[in-house]
Amino acid sequence: MSKIRVGLTTLVSLLVSFSAFAETGIDERINIAIKPWSDAVAGFIFWSFPVAGVQIPFVLVWLIVAATVFTFYFNFVNIRCLKHGFQLVRGDYHDPKAAGEVTHFQALATALSGTVGLGNIAGVAVAVSLGGPGATFWMILAGFLGMSSKFTECTLGVKYRDEHPDGTVSGGPMYYLTKGLAEKGIGFARLGKVLAVLFAIFCVGGSFGGGNMFQANQSFAQLVNVTGGSASWLADKGWLFGLVVAIMVGLVIVGGIKGIARVTSKMVPLMAIIYVTAGLAIIFMNYKMIPAAFLQIFDGAFTADGISGGVIGVLFQGFKRAAFSNEAGVGSAAIAHSAVQTNRPVTEGFVALYEPFVDTVVICTITALVIIITGTWDPSVDPSAGVQLTSTAFESAFSWFPWVLALAVFLFAFSTMISWSYYGLKSFTFLFGDNKFTDTTYKLLFLVFVVVGSSMQLGAVIDFSDAMIFAMAFPNLLGCYFLLPVVKKELNEYWDDYKSGRLVKTRAS
């Protein structure tokens, strides 16, 4: 206990001195130092080519093409296995002897709390504003296709996970890229190692950026927004907010204080339910406008009057926000899903179908409908003001909602940080070895980035970290293409067993 106390005291003093330092204009210096690098990396990852006057980043094409290929290769697994996925989540096939282990429901809930977040609230508002209501159509389509990517990576995540002698489990792209490709021969083994290392590097970068700084930054922005905007007492206290959040995150990941994590993991689903309920309430309060809203969505998807870039521009906005929101193809979910108790890896793949489904097809669509119905969308919006736009849309029906949204944004951000700190740590220890030193180094770095993220307006750093998250999709999906036959074999064997009734159902439905 005293060790923890000493550790925490050191941590707090370190963070305090760092944030004091941060206030004295270090952000400028970091910006200048890092900008050429981040521009080069972001320029490379987000390399784009013009289609009908719209710059389309290659990585987006990479994600959508993979999702489409997987959907066809697995014969629309995203539709035909959805019902069975629900039976698995409900526990119909749960082995009573495995009571106490991680269930399908728990693995899914954990993965969802890592992905449901700002993308569903802020990202959708930006997509509808810039791409018009039609963007919603493409967003939903991208969500449906993304389900096949999640299916593939999560099946592989479970199949090639490591079960350590101490009883803990770790899995994810690092493991399936090395172990899975090694099964294919020496040449592939080398490729797999390279891909795994690349993935781990990008994942560490993404965990500091999109999984940390971006979250801290945006939740602080919404807090300032509800407490009075630029006149708020908090407006220039980003470092203080960052410090408080860093201490809370530190208590969880360094101090091992389970209480905070446990409270968050219960609050996040609750907030998601409140958000969805409020959204549905607004939609049904204006039920007469529902057909018109859907007409706008379908019409806008193929006509795109007055949207820059025409139909391609609309499609791009929808696809981009779906990819940002559900992370399908990025590989992060494969880490979260891999601890499930099952001896049939493909079952977790079926369950993972629900992640893009809930995240994009359900929650994002609700946000989009609320924004369209309340007429809040504004083509001239600044893309960084997404949270505010959604906040205004909900406020028009419930005046108190911005406060609830601020709490929801904070909790979503916090749980996303906890999840990404784990993804990043697993990648960091994969690269530098699993010991006390690497463990602590990573966690301290992570906490420093919380303060950095909320106290500074580091556009360059945030671009860089977004680029890192998307960069994860390159090694991950390339490996997935090679491993498709493995997944297909698992799928076909299981599906035969299921169809012929060889699986034991433990719960009557």
Added chain:
Amino acid sequence: MGPALMVGVDCSECGDRAVKYAAAQARKSDARLYVAHVIEWSPFSFSTVQENAERHKRREEEIQRAHGEIIDPIVAALKAEGVDAEGLVHHGHVADTLNALAKSHGVINIILGRQGTSLLKANVFGSVGSRLVQIADCAVTVVP
């Protein structure tokens, strides 16, 4: 295997009276006595990624601790008295799991100690005894 009895215990002392009663019954009818402890757990709870990764390890630890601190001392004492006793540790909802264990082990009577749960607490959290009485597939005896 003849008919068996089962006694549910929470902690090493709190099931004392129930265990004594069950032991007497078991001796009388020469039945096997299962000493069962259920670790409260729900398949629909929420957890963090880290907790999930360590879940298998924690589960083993929980089962070992339940055996070491609760079940094994009771079973040893019963055996010393000549009762054919066996310990069972399982995760799940307490009442539902006790009933399922009873069913799968051919138990004809589940014996529980009275918990003395206050009305308020019973209303909020429910009481194992009353739930078991509602759902059990065999006789349930509550020892005051």
